Amino acid sequence: RSLDNLSLSGPDKDPSQNEVDVQGVKVDDNLIKKPSSSSQSSAERWKNDAERHEVGVMPLPPDPNGPGELGKPFKIENPDAKTKKVIDDGWQKNAFNQYVSDLISVHRTLPDPRDEWCKAPNRFLSDLPSTSVIICFHNEAWSILLRTVHSVMDRSPSHLLKEIILVDDASDMSHLQEQLESYMSKYPKVKVVREKERAGLIRARLTGARHATGQVLTYLDSHCECTTGWLEPLLDRIARDRTTVVCPVIDVIDDDTLEYHFRDSSGVNVGGFDWNLQFNWHAIPERERKKHNSSAEAVATPTMAGGLFSIDKDFFERLGTYDSGFDIWGGENLELSFKTWMCGGTLEIVPCSHVGHIFRKRSPYKWRSGVNVLRKNSIRLAEVWLDDYKKYYYDRIGHDLGDFGDVSSRTKLRNDLQCKTFKWYLDNIYPELFIPGEAVANGEVRNSWSSQCVDSAVKADDLHKPVGLWPCHNQGGNQYWMLSKEGEIRRDEACLDYAGSEVILYPCHGSKGNQFWEYNHQTQTMRHGSSRKCLAIGPNKDKLLMEICDPTEKRQRWKFGSWNSE
Numbered sequence: 425r426s427l428d429n430l431s432l433s434g435p436d437k438d439p440s441q442n443e444v445d446v447q448g449v450k451v452d453d454n455l456i457k458k459p460s461s462s463s464q465s466s467a468e469r470w471k472n473d474a475e476r477h478e479v480g481v482m483p484l485p486p487d488p489n490g491p492g493e494l495g496k497p498f499k500i501e502n503p504d505a506k507t508k509k510v511i512d513d514g515w516q517k518n519a520f521n522q523y524v525s526d527l528i529s530v531h532r533t534l535p536d537p538r539d540e541w542c543k544a545p546n547r548f549l550s551d552l553p554s555t556s557v558i559i560c561f562h563n564e565a566w567s568i569l570l571r572t573v574h575s576v577m578d579r580s581p582s583h584l585l586k587e588i589i590l591v592d593d594a595s596d597m598s599h600l601q602e603q604l605e606s607y608m609s610k611y612p613k614v615k616v617v618r619e620k621e622r623a624g625l626i627r628a629r630l631t632g633a634r635h636a637t638g639q640v641l642t643y644l645d646s647h648c649e650c651t652t653g654w655l656e657p658l659l660d661r662i663a664r665d666r667t668t669v670v671c672p673v674i675d676v677i678d679d680d681t682l683e684y685h686f687r688d689s690s691g692v693n694v695g696g697f698d699w700n701l702q703f704n705w706h707a708i709p710e711r712e713r714k715k716h717n718s719s720a721e722a723v724a725t726p727t728m729a730g731g732l733f734s735i736d737k738d739f740f741e742r743l744g745t746y747d748s749g750f751d752i753w754g755g756e757n758l759e760l761s762f763k764t765w766m767c768g769g770t771l772e773i774v775p776c777s778h779v780g781h782i783f784r785k786r787s788p789y790k791w792r793s794g795v796n797v798l799r800k801n802s803i804r805l806a807e808v809w810l811d812d813y814k815k816y817y818y819d820r821i822g823h824d825l826g827d828f829g830d831v832s833s834r835t836k837l838r839n840d841l842q843c844k845t846f847k848w849y850l851d852n853i854y855p856e857l858f859i860p861g862e863a864v865a866n867g868e869v870r871n872s873w874s875s876q877c878v879d880s881a882v883k884a885d886d887l888h889k890p891v892g893l894w895p896c897h898n899q900g901g902n903q904y905w906m907l908s909k910e911g912e913i914r915r916d917e918a919c920l921d922y923a924g925s926e927v928i929l930y931p932c933h934g935s936k937g938n939q940f941w942e943y944n945h946q947t948q949t950m951r952h953g954s955s956r957k958c959l960a961i962g963p964n965k966d967k968l969l970m971e972i973c974d975p976t977e978k979r980q981r982w983k984f985g986s987w988n989s990e
């Protein structure tokens with residue numbers, strides 16, 4: 425059998441016709457499973473099907489009763505040793521369960537996630553611009569990439585989908601090198617573009633944009649699934665105003681079972697960021713909620729997550745696309761968010777549009793060695809867009825900027841476009857953000873007797889856990905704290921909190937009580953609000969304690985990095 429006479433049976437074809445999808449090269453016929461016969465359950469059909477994975481992935485034909493259909497979870501129960509090894513390899517390579525993905529049809533069905541509001545007649549303009557969908561990837565799993573592409577083709581109105589541009593960012597996985605063109609040649613709308621050398625996500629996206637012929641660019645990560653009606657609501661917002669940049673609601677596809685978790689309109693979040701220049705999610709603020717009659721209407725968002733959005737091609741160019749000095753990954757989402765708002769546009773999340781994304785817990789691919797790529801990207805971002813506020817980011821990274829390259833052309837762009845200030849952006853678009861300059865004191869919280877500093881990361885995983893201690897290092901990071909006017913000791917949205925047992929990190933609530941700390945400059949003690957006890961370090965210098973205040977006790981003496989003038 426040669427590859428040429430095998431073709432994929434799309435959803436338009438009758439799945440019962442005995443056609444088998446094979447893209448593996450060294451395929452033994454015995455290993456190819458035929459589409460399900462009614463007597464066999466899908467679970468049985470694929471159980472311990474480890475061999476299939478060793479010969480490369482063959483996309484499965486549609487099967488209404490197959491695993492993962494309707495977005496349901498698929499679990500491999502009690503795999504034998506051989507299968508377990510294949511599962512582990514898949515995790516290792518991709519940081520998600522590739523084995524499970526390989527057993528789910530690349531055309532699997534998903535429920536329609538849309539709010540009734542979205543389905544009203546004439547909800548969207550009838551004359552919408554067409555879009556080029558651009559998907560960049562570096563070493564993406566075959567079945568995951570195909571499912572992304574098919575979900576676009578299967579669920580986008582043909583006249584709105586100008587093309588799909590796959591930008592291969594110098595992958596070395598053999599399925600991507602050897603089988604991509606032959607597979608995609610069956611789909612005239614799909615174009616494959618190759619980077620000769622690793623360009624990084626951001627420059628790969630720019631390559632995609634150069635090849636695009638649609639009026640609107642739509643970017644997706646390479647492990648996504650688009651749901652019914654995802655495209656029209658995005659294009660509608662852009663058709664009404666070319667300077668509106670839009671993101672779908674990003675639903676979670678489970679990294680282990682590939683279950684599709686829908687987020688209904690009431691659970692929609694908007695994007696923010698913290699002073700590490702890291703993106704984060706928030707509930708829609710009241711000021712924005714009040715503007716809408718239905719929770720399905722598009723909402724303004726201060727920032728975008730980065731991977732999934734549509735933008736008018738001309739507007740993207742007017743904004744100077746991305747900073748091509750950004751390497752590999754990161755920072756580009758905030759750059760585009762800030763300049764969209766500051767240079768005359770609007771950024772929105774569109775609850776009628778849902779796209780699933782596999783969130784990974786680690787990055788599976790190689791980064792450049794020897795440079796902190798993300799930090800360098802963020803410094804370029806801060807230099808160009810943050811005005812004086814950049815110092816708050818630099819406080820976090822210990823003011824060590826290193827060589828971040830030349831940003832003069834980006835600064836010129838900002839001046840030429842006469843964009844508004846970052847202060848305008850914070851006051852008008854993101855008033856919820858805590859501004860470190862409004863803190864009473866900031867920097868390290870040092871125990872004067874031991875030279876230990878309060879030290880904790882404040883990621884979601886660190887909340888509700890005891891606050892740590894570490895020798896003071898004077899580099900910001902996990903030792904950077906702020907004493908707010910309200911008496912909180914905080915970093916971003918995490919506050920030191922004491923409820924009678926240990927001093928922990930807790931989301932700031934703004935109502936004093938367990939998060940209220942009162943510093944006494946004379947005695948250097950830090951008295952806690954509700955308990956009236958004082959913060960101390962244990963005699964072994966290894967943990968925080970709360971003790972009856974005693975100004976003669978050296979273990980209760982603390983110093984803040986610096987005090988802001990009042």
Ligand code: LR7
Pocket residue numbers: 560561562563564593622623624625626628644645646647674729730731732752753754755756757781783784787789
């Ligand atoms: O060198 C590279 N070349 C690439 O083409 C590195 C990565 N890539 C591709 C990669 O194959 C993937 O398709 O770039 C895409 C994004 O990388 P991921 O999926 O490893 O990272 P992520 O999902 O955490 O990425 C989020 O942040 C990135 C950097 O800022 C990009 O903006 C991603 O597009 C973005 N993803 C999303 O917004 C989806 C929702 C995640 C959240 C929050």
Ligand code: MN
Pocket residue numbers: 645646647731781782
């Ligand atoms: Mn991703």
